[in-house]
Every structure is written in C-alpha cells, then in structure tokens.
Amino acid sequence: MTSRPIPLNDPDAGDDTTTPGSGHDAPERKRLTKWQLYSRRFARNRPAVAGVVIFALLVAFALFGSFFAKYDHVELDFLALSDPPSPEHWFGTNNSGNDLYAMVVVGLQRSLLIAVVVAVGTTVLSALVGTAAAYFGGRVERVSLFVIHFLMVAPTFLLLAMMSNDSGGDWKVIALVLILVSWFFQARTIWTMSLSLREREFVHAARYMGVPGLRIVLRHMIPNIGSLLVINFTLGVVGAVMAETGLSFLGFGVKLPDVSLGSLIGIGASSISSAPWLFAFPAAALTLLTVSMALIADGLRDALDPTSAAGGRA
Amino acid sequence: MTTPVLSVRDLTVSFPSEAGRVDAVRGVSFDVAAGRTLGIVGESGSGKSVTSLAVMGLLDENASIGGSVTFDGQELLGKSDAQMSKIRGNGIAMIFQDPLTSLTPVFTVGDQIVEALTVHNPKLSKRAAWDRAVELLRLVGIPRPQERVRSFPHEFSGGMRQRVVIAIAMANDPKLIIADEPTTALDVTIQAQILDLIKTAQRETGAAVMMITHDMGVVANVADDVLVMYAGRAIEQAPVDELFADTRMPYSIGLLGAIPRVDKTEKTPLVPITGAPPLLVDLPDACPFADRCPIVTPECRAAEPALVTVGGKADHRAACIRAEEIRAGRIDGGPVYPVPEVPASRFDEVPRDLREPTLEVENLTKSFPLTKGAFLKRKVGEVHAVKGVSFDVREGETMAIVGESGSGKTTTLLQIMDFAPQDDGDVRIVGTSVADLKHAREERALRRDVQIVFQDPMGSLDPRMTVFDVVAEPLRTVGTAAKDIGPRVDELLDLVGLDPAHSDRFPAAFSGGQRQRIGIARALATNPKLVVLDEPVSALDVSVQAGVINLLDELKGRLGLSYLFVAHDLSVVRHIADRVAVMYLGSFVEHGDVDEVFDDPQHPYTRALLSAIPVPDPVRERTREHIVLTGDLPSPTDTITGCAFVSRCPLYQTLDPAEQTRCETEVPALTGRDGVHVNACHYR
Numbered sequence: 001m002t003s004r005p006i007p008l009n010d011p012d013a014g015d016d017t018t019t020p021g022s023g024h025d026a027p028e029r030k031r032l033t034k035w036q037l038y039s040r041r042f043a044r045n046r047p048a049v050a051g052v053v054i055f056a057l058l059v060a061f062a063l064f065g066s067f068f069a070k071y072d073h074v075e076l077d078f079l080a081l082s083d084p085p086s087p088e089h090w091f092g093t094n095n096s097g098n099d100l101y102a103m104v105v106v107g108l109q110r111s112l113l114i115a116v117v118v119a120v121g122t123t124v125l126s127a128l129v130g131t132a133a134a135y136f137g138g139r140v141e142r143v144s145l146f147v148i149h150f151l152m153v154a155p156t157f158l159l160l161a162m163m164s165n166d167s168g169g170d171w172k173v174i175a176l177v178l179i180l181v182s183w184f185f186q187a188r189t190i191w192t193m194s195l196s197l198r199e200r201e202f203v204h205a206a207r208y209m210g211v212p213g214l215r216i217v218l219r220h221m222i223p224n225i226g227s228l229l230v231i232n233f234t235l236g237v238v239g240a241v242m243a244e245t246g247l248s249f250l251g252f253g254v255k256l257p258d259v260s261l262g263s264l265i266g267i268g269a270s271s272i273s274s275a276p277w278l279f280a281f282p283a284a285a286l287t288l289l290t291v292s293m294a295l296i297a298d299g300l301r302d303a304l305d306p307t308s309a310a311g312g313r314a
Numbered sequence: 315m316t317t318p319v320l321s322v323r324d325l326t327v328s329f330p331s332e333a334g335r336v337d338a339v340r341g342v343s344f345d346v347a348a349g350r351t352l353g354i355v356g357e358s359g360s361g362k363s364v365t366s367l368a369v370m371g372l373l374d375e376n377a378s379i380g381g382s383v384t385f386d387g388q389e390l391l392g393k394s395d396a397q398m399s400k401i402r403g404n405g406i407a408m409i410f411q412d413p414l415t416s417l418t419p420v421f422t423v424g425d426q427i428v429e430a431l432t433v434h435n436p437k438l439s440k441r442a443a444w445d446r447a448v449e450l451l452r453l454v455g456i457p458r459p460q461e462r463v464r465s466f467p468h469e470f471s472g473g474m475r476q477r478v479v480i481a482i483a484m485a486n487d488p489k490l491i492i493a494d495e496p497t498t499a500l501d502v503t504i505q506a507q508i509l510d511l512i513k514t515a516q517r518e519t520g521a522a523v524m525m526i527t528h529d530m531g532v533v534a535n536v537a538d539d540v541l542v543m544y545a546g547r548a549i550e551q552a553p554v555d556e557l558f559a560d561t562r563m564p565y566s567i568g569l570l571g572a573i574p575r576v577d578k579t580e581k582t583p584l585v586p587i588t589g590a591p592p593l594l595v596d597l598p599d600a601c602p603f604a605d606r607c608p609i610v611t612p613e614c615r616a617a618e619p620a621l622v623t624v625g626g627k628a629d630h631r632a633a634c635i636r637a638e639e640i641r642a643g644r645i646d647g648g649p650v651y652p653v654p655e656v657p658a659s660r661f662d663e664v665p666r667d668l669r670e671p672t673l674e675v676e677n678l679t680k681s682f683p684l685t686k687g688a689f690l691k692r693k694v695g696e697v698h699a700v701k702g703v704s705f706d707v708r709e710g711e712t713m714a715i716v717g718e719s720g721s722g723k724t725t726t727l728l729q730i731m732d733f734a735p736q737d738d739g740d741v742r743i744v745g746t747s748v749a750d751l752k753h754a755r756e757e758r759a760l761r762r763d764v765q766i767v768f769q770d771p772m773g774s775l776d777p778r779m780t781v782f783d784v785v786a787e788p789l790r791t792v793g794t795a796a797k798d799i800g801p802r803v804d805e806l807l808d809l810v811g812l813d814p815a816h817s818d819r820f821p822a823a824f825s826g827g828q829r830q831r832i833g834i835a836r837a838l839a840t841n842p843k844l845v846v847l848d849e850p851v852s853a854l855d856v857s858v859q860a861g862v863i864n865l866l867d868e869l870k871g872r873l874g875l876s877y878l879f880v881a882h883d884l885s886v887v888r889h890i891a892d893r894v895a896v897m898y899l900g901s902f903v904e905h906g907d908v909d910e911v912f913d914d915p916q917h918p919y920t921r922a923l924l925s926a927i928p929v930p931d932p933v934r935e936r937t938r939e940h941i942v943l944t945g946d947l948p949s950p951t952d953t954i955t956g957c958a959f960v961s962r963c964p965l966y967q968t969l970d971p972a973e974q975t976r977c978e979t980e981v982p983a984l985t986g987r988d989g990v991h992v993n994a995c996h997y998r
C-alpha cells in the first residue's frame with residue numbers, strides 16, 4: 001500500500017472519456033501495429049541494438065568471411081605448421097597447416113546454423129505442446145504429459161548420440177538430435193505456466209467469442225508466455241552451442257573435415273599453452289555470439305513487456 | 315471540549331519515485347475525540363491509507379513525513395520502530411481490509427488474543443486470559459467460541475476473520491481504533507455485522523475510531539465527523555449531518571451524486587465525475603480538482619484554495635473558492651453537475667408480454683463433484699452450485715441476479731455462456747436451444763448473439779494485444795472483411811466514449827474505467843442481442859462506476875440490447891435493472907419486477923439484504939430498521955432438506971414449532987403473482 005506505483009498512463013489518457021458517439025475527428029491517422037510498437041521500443045534500447053549489431057557482424061562474417069580468406073579450410077599449408085597469427089594466416093594455423101581464419105569462418109557457420117535451428121525447433125515444439133496441453137486439457141493433456149514424462153526418464157541423450165554417430169557427424173542429424181533431447185524439459189515448464197494462463201479471463205473471453213481452440217493457443221496463450229520463450233530461445237542458442245561442443249568432445253559431434261566452433265575449441269583447448277591462438281579465436285567468436293544473444297534477449301523482453309515504462313505506447 | 319485522543323496537524327507524506335517526488339498526503343489536519351468516529355472518504359489513491367499508516371508509524375522507510383501526530387498527549391512522529399510498536403500494542407488497534415494481513419497464520423486465534431491481552435495487562439493469569447479470549451470471541455459473534463478459540467486463522471471465513479481481528483482489537487483495550495476499508499471485501503450482510511461490531515467495540519472500550527472507506531453509505535452509517543480527501547488533501551470537513559445536508563465542495567457533491575441509491579425509485583441518470591485524479595507529482599499551485607470540476611473558473615487555477623470555514627459555521631470547512639455560492643449541491647439555481655440525458659429505448663412503449671425473449675432458462679442446474687485425495691481422486695459428494703433456476707430475459711430489458719458471493723451467480727452465467735446442455739431443462743438463446751447445437755459452426759453462429767463482459771477489466775483484456783486487436787478479435791472471428799474492421803473498431807470505441815486514436819495502445823495504458831469500456835466495446839462488436847455482465851462495475855471507483863453504468867443504460871436504449879446482469883451491489887441493480895432475482899445458495903428466493911421487489915420485499919432474505927445496505931443519508935441511516943443476519947452462508951456441501959435460509963432466517967425464529975418444522979422439512983417453491991413478483995418462503 002505504502003509505495004503505490006504511480007500510474008504510468010499520462011494524464012490525457014486518464015479517465016476523461018468523451019461523450020459517447022461524439023464523433024472523434026481523426027481523418028488521416030496511421031495506426032501502429034503491435035510489431036511496429038515492439039520494434040520502436042526495441043530500437044530505443046542501446047545495449048540490445050549493440051547485441052543485434054554484433055550478431056549481424058558475426059552472421060556476416062560467417063557468410064562472407066570466406067571471400068577474404070586466402071586459403072580454404074581443408075587446404076593444408078605445409079610451410080606454416082602451428083604458426084601464430086601473421087599477415088599470411090590472420091588467425092594462425094594448426095599443427096597440420098590448416099588456416100584458422102578459414103576454419104573459424106566455417107565453424108561459426110556450422111555452429112550458428114545448428115544453434116539457431118535447435119533453438120527455434122525446441123522453442124516452437126515446446127511452446128506448442130506445452131500450451132496446447134494446458135489449454136485443451138483432457139486427453140490431449142494426458143497424452144502430452146505421458147510422452148514428456150516418459151522422455152524425461154528415458155536415456156534419450158545416449159540413444160540419440162549413438163544415432164548421430166552413425167550418421168557420420170552430419171550437422172542436420174546433430175541438430176535434430178539436440179531438438180529431440182531438449183524440447184520436453186521446456187514443454188513441461190511451459191505447461192505448468194500455462195495452467196494459470198488458461199484460467200485467465202481473457203482466454204475465457206476469447207472462447208466465448210467463438211474463437212477456435214488452436215487460434216486461442218496461438219494468439220492468446222503463446223504470446224503471453226513470450227518472455228519465457230525469448231529466454232528459452234536465447235538460452236537454447238547458447239545451450240545448443242555448448243551441447244554441440246560436448247558432443248564433439250565425446251567424439252559424437254561434427255567430424256572433420258567439417259568443423260564447428262565446438263570442435264575448434266575442443267582442439268584448441270588441448271594446445272592452449274603451446275598455441276593459444278587456436279583456442280583464443282574460436283572462443284572469442286563463441287563469447288561474442290553468446291553475449292550478443294543475451295543483449296538481444298534483454299531488449300526483446302523489455303520490448304514485449306506490456307507493463308514496461310513506455311506505458312503501453314511506442 | 316475534551317482533549318482529542320488523536321490530533322493530526324499538517325501531516326505531509328511523500329515518496330521518491332522514478333517520475334519524481336510523489337506527494338501522497340499534503341497537509342492534512344484533524345482531531346478524533348474519545349467515543350467519536352471520524353470517517354475519511356475518498357477515491358482510491360486519494361491518500362486515505364497513507365494517512366492512517368503514517369499515524370501508526372507503518373510507512374515504508376523511504377517515505378518522508380512532516381507535520382505532527384499527537385496521540386494521547388505524546389508526539390508520534392520521530393519515534394523509533396520499537397517505541398511505536400509498544401504504543402501500538404498498548405493503545406492503537408488496527409483493522410485492515412484483508413484480515414489475513416493482521417493475523418499470524420501459524421498461531422491459533424486464541425494465542426493471538428491472549429498475547430494482546432497479556433501485553434496490555436502482564437499481571438493477567440494464563441487461565442484468566444484464555445477465559446477472556448473465549449468471552450471476546452463470543453462477544454464478536456463467533457459460534458462455539460470454546461472450540462473455535464483453538465482454530466487457526468485459515469480455518470475461518472473472511473467475515474469470521476474480521477471478527478477475530480476485532481476481538482484482538484478489543485483485547486488491546488485501545489484508545490484509538492483505525493479501520494481501513496474493513497468491510498470492502500465482504501458481502502453486505504456481513505458488512506452490516508462488522509460495522510455493528512466496530513460500534514460495539516467502540517462502546518465497550520470508549521475508543522476513538524478512524525474509519526477509512528470509499529463508501530458514502532458506510533460513512534453515513536458510522537461516522538460522527540467526516541473528512542473528504544482528494545489528491546492528498548482534505549477538501550471538505552464537517553459533522554456528518556452537516557456534510558450530507560449542505561455539501562459545499564464540488565468533489566464531495568460529485569461523490570454523492572455518483573452513487574446509485576437503493577432507496578430511490580425514480581431512475582435519474584447518475585452524475586459521473588469526468589476525468590481522473592491528478593498524478594501527485596509536481597502538482598501546480600491550483601485547485602487539484604479544476605480539470606474535473608463542472609463550475610471551474612479561471613481563479614481556480616490561480617492558487618490552491620485553502621481549507622476554510624464556510625457558511626459561518628466553525629466546524630464546516632471546504633477547500634473551494636466558490637464554496638460560499640454553493641448551497642446543498644446547487645449553485646445559481648441549478649445543480650453543480652449537469653444531469654446527463656439517457657436516450658429512450660424503442661422498447662419503452664412495448665409491454666413486456668409482447669417483447670420477444672432473448673434468453674430463456676429453464677431449470678438450470680450445475681453441480682461440481684467434490685473429490686478427496688491428492689492422487690486417486692475419489693468422489694465423496696457434490697457441490698450443488700446452481701439448483702433448478704428458471705427465468706427469461708426479453709428484448710430491451712435488463713435482468714439482474716443479486717446474491718452474496720458463493721450464491722451461484724457466476725456459475726449460472728458461465729453455464730449459459732458454455733451453452734451447457736441441461737439434463738432436465740433447457741437454455742434457449744434468441745429461440746435456439748443449446749441442446750440443438752450440432753456443429754462448431756452452429757455454435758459460433760450463436761455466439762454472435764450473446765457476448766460477455768467480465769468483472770475484472772484488466773484480466774479480461776489480453777495484455778499482449780493492442781486495444782485495436784482486442785476489439786477486432788470478435789469481428790475477425792465471425793469473418794468480417796479486413797477493410798471493414800478498422801472503421802468498425804473506431805466506431806465501437808467512439809460508441810463507448812473512448813478516443814479511437816488511442817487504439818494502438820496496450821490495455822495497461824488505460825485506467826480501470828476505460829478498460830471496462832474497452833471490454834464493453836468488444837462485447838458489442840458483433841451486434842449481439844444479449845450481453846451478459848458479471849459484476850461489471852464492482853472493481854471500479856464510484857465516480858467511474860457512475861460513468862460506466864450510464865453508458866450501459868445508454869447503449870441499451872440506443873441499440874435495443876438485453877442485459878443479463880450479475881451483481882452483489884443492490885443499489886447498482888436497482889438503478890440498472892428492470893427485473894431482478896435474488897439468489898441464495900444456488901436458488902432464486904425472490905424474483906420479479908425491480909420496483910416490486912425493492913419496494914415490497916417479501917422473502918426474509920431479501921429484506922435483510924436490503925436493510926443491510928447503508929444508504930448515503932445519515933438521518934435515514936439512524937432511523938431505518940436494520941435487520942442484521944446472524945452467521946455466514948452455510949457450506950454448499952451441506953445437504954439441506956427444507957428451506958435453505960433456515961439457519962439464518964429471522965422470521966423462522968418467531969414461528970411456532972409446527973411452522974418451524976415445515977421450514978426444516980419442506981422446500982418452499984416460488985409462489986406469488988407469476989411473472990410479476992414471486993418468492994420462496996412458506997410464510998410470505
């Protein structure tokens with residue numbers, strides 16, 4: 001009671017409702033859509049914009065970095081074995097003479113692709129299953145929960161790691177594996193959160209308007225766990241990079257000649273004292289990637305927050 | 315005159331905030347004498363609670379407090395926490411809106427009363443303290459106090475907890491009782507009991523009472539003196555009769571004009587106060603009410619008017635430069651507030667029998683299974699939430715269902731909205747029986763005709779959608795062409811008195827009253843014939859409530875709507891309804907035309923309900939007969955063989971044993987003049 005927050009609405013939006021039917025004169029008025037609102041708010045957040053810039057640079061580096069490369073990432077330069085960074089090899093070379101610059105470009109490409117695919121996949125799958133289970137209840141809920149709980153106790157990671165190993169380190173299979181082993185934990189959390197959501201009056205209101213169930217899930221349930229999904233997504237990106245590193249370390253991940261940031265870091269870590277650049281460059285790329293994701297996540301969360309200081313306006 | 319128990323002078327309280335310093339209380343002064351009651355009224359945010367917390371020394375650390383608070387001869391401001399809690403334990407009792415905040419959940423109520431008793435009187439023996447605790451519980455009307463003294467707070471209902479809090483207050487033998495909205499969360503019959511109890515406690519202890527409320531009726535009922543607060547200041551202060559009879563400050567006049575009266579037959583529109591209270595940051599040196607005042611003059615903005623005596627009476631003061639021109643709510647021969655006009659409905663001339671029914675409900679029943687066990691849920695019984703309810707709503711008509719919380723009102727509405735097929739009855743909406751709905755498509759088509767407005771204006775609007783999307787949703791659902799949606803949304807927002815230019819904002823940017831208007835706009839989007847409203851104004855401040863009620867009235871006339879309206883506030887019902895049903899434990903006990911039921915209530919429960927509502931008129935409050943019901947609503951799980959009201963019925967107490975047996979064994983049916991006025995009591 002004592003520290004009542006000040007209403008965020010500005011005085012002109014107070015309760016001064018006009019006489020009904022007085023005909024407001026608003027001839028040419030552009031109505032902002034909610035996405036325009038969100039992007040305006042996001043754009044005001046400096047660190048978030050910095051995150052986007054870093055992330056964009058990383059993506060650009062992954063896509064176009066190879067145009068500037070003097071070597072291909074599988075090409076061996078026998079004249080430069082374990083060379084530190086030089087004008088010839090910007091990021092140095094490893095003990096077989098691979099150009100690290102070229103390898104980081106390719107590795108970043110792989111890692112980004114895997115991370116984004118995995119994060120999108122798990123977020124979408126878990127959000128759909130979790131909210132639909134909560135909204136529809138009954139049989140849908142029982143079956144979904146049964147599957148989730150079964151997967152939680154089954155040694156999925158082991159089984160799927162073997163499967164990916166059989167595929168010979170194909171990144172698509174690895175991405176699929178990572179989605180399959182991580183979606184259900186999130187789905188369970190989302191289900192718990194959505195239980196209270198399904199009792200909210202605006203969900204009832206939509207149902208009484210005759211809005212079909214699936215559309216209620218997509219339009220009312222999922223957006224209202226948006227912040228959670230954004231966090232899940234960001235952590236998913238970071239987690240997928242980490243998991244892929246782990247798989248590579250165990251020998252189940254991306255296999256040479258294909259490389260990823262994970263496998264590069266794994267290799268670099270073993271020679272950190274003799275050839276620190278082998279660890280430093282991939283690790284720096286990884287750090288930039290995770291930091292940029294964190295900044296973006298923060299910005300998104302604030303922009304999507306209906307109670308943010310912008311008071312429901314742009 | 316005796317020295318006052320509490321004397322507050324120039325109290326100021328401000329809090330730091332992101333937007334700047336919030337001046338929550340700006341120079342409030344008052345006295346409360348022993349045995350007297352001061353009522354402090356005002357809308358939410360006017361500084362009532364902060365004032366009371368400042369007196370008790372319970373404000374947050376970051377608050378800066380100025381002025382002086384003298385209690386029992388000592389200055390309270392500047393006292394340390396330890397000193398204050400000693401003073402509070404010894405002479406000030408507090409009763410809050412939510413009794414749970416003042417009770418410790420892990421101790422029995424007995425422990426807590428005994429603690430209060432021994433703090434005050436350390437020499438009291440343990441035995442004597444427990445005996446006194448039981449005695450106090452009996453005094454506040456807790457049944458079987460010997461047993462209940464060992465119960466924990468969560469084992470009591472809200473009204474019972476409030477009694478326990480009052481028992482603890484009395485144990486303190488306080489010189490001052492501060493009650494902050496003590497009955498706001500309670501039903502009217504319980505409110506009447508609690509107000510009576512506070513008076514009893516005051517009589518027993520001779521304490522001074524500070525009663526904080528937003529309800530002018532409660533003030534008229536309990537107060538000796540009144541202080542009206544607005545924007546952190548006292549803007550009118552007078553003895554209660556004087557204040558109600560000769561209101562001088564436009565804001566107080568507005569507060570009184572905005573409340574519907576349960577004791578008035580003629581339906582004049584309520585006068586809403588337009589606008590919202592100012593933000594308490596960087597207030598200009600002007601009358602804070604100037605933006606909302608209907609008789610504002612340029613001088614009003616020159617300086618903030620001081621609280622000065624008016625009409626040559628020493629004890630009546632008002633903060634308005636035109637106070638001397640205003641007499642009893644009128645100025646220059648006309649009312650201060652222009653009375654809004656409500657358009658006539660095209661159905662006004664049509665007799666009820668000739669109107670088409672928009673909703674027919676026959677023998678509606680709903681029970682919830684009662685389960686036990688966390689894992690294997692066994693069904694151990696049934697809660698009969700609604701038992702055989704029948705009524706109809708005709709074109710252009712408002713049907714209201716009133717009853718206390720838990721009586722089954724909401725369940726009735728939701729059963730209708732769910733289109734729940736009835737085993738032994740029927741629900742027909744505009745002639746279509748819900749039992750005949752085969753496809754989702756047919757159901758969706760029927761949903762166009764019936765829409766709902768919820769109680770909580772925040773909860774019913776998706777916070778992630780802009781107002782435009784909220785109002786457009788029903789239109790999109792029925793497949794309105796995209797190009798028609800924009801103009802229609804603008805038209806709807808305009809219809810409910812909102813500026814369509816604000817439709818790209820999120821619901822959080824709007825105040826409670828505006829959000830409820832958005833909810834109404836959404837309900838009207840598909841041109842429904844019937845709008846179902848679940849307590850649509852009970853979450854709103856009175857001045858805002860009046861605006862929404864007028865809007866509903868106006869829309870009904872203009873669009874020829876029918877309303878099914880659920881409320882616990884009988885004053886609102888009397889104002890808005892054409893037909894009314896009183897619900898008790900899942901059944902109607904009285905049903906008929908609104909004036910019939912309110913002017914000539916038959917059923918003992920209806921009579922008690924009506925008499926429990928405090929009317930905003932101190933003279934009438936004193937002379938009116940108040941029937942105070944004993945006890946709470948029985949649990950809906952109890953099996954009742956006869957009349958459901960038997961446990962609380964005052965009439966039953968006066969009957970002879972043979973007649974009483976009939977009440978206990980035979981369920982009374984609704985009888986009387988069919989379609990006009992029926993009631994379910996054997997002896998009425």
Ligand SMILES: Nc1ncnc2c1ncn2[C@@H]1O[C@H](COP(=O)(O)OP(=O)(O)O)[C@@H](O)[C@H]1O
Pocket residue numbers: 682697698699717718719720721722723724725726950
């Ligand atoms: N989901 C439920 N499960 C069990 N009992 C319920 C449920 N919903 C309502 N009830 C019971 O039905 C009765 C009527 O409730 P409700 O319709 O909400 O009353 P009102 O609207 O008058 O406050 C109450 O006794 C309540 O406890």
Ligand code: SF4
Pocket residue numbers: 563564565601602603604605607608609610611614619633634635636637
């Ligand atoms: S001072 Fe002026 S604005 Fe303020 S209440 Fe009086 S007439 Fe209205």
Ligand code: SF4
Pocket residue numbers: 917918919957958959960963964965966977982994995996997998
């Ligand atoms: S039937 Fe009996 S118990 Fe019921 S209301 Fe009438 S007198 Fe009271």
Ligand SMILES: [Mg+2]
Pocket residue numbers: 719720723724
């Ligand atoms: Mg209810």
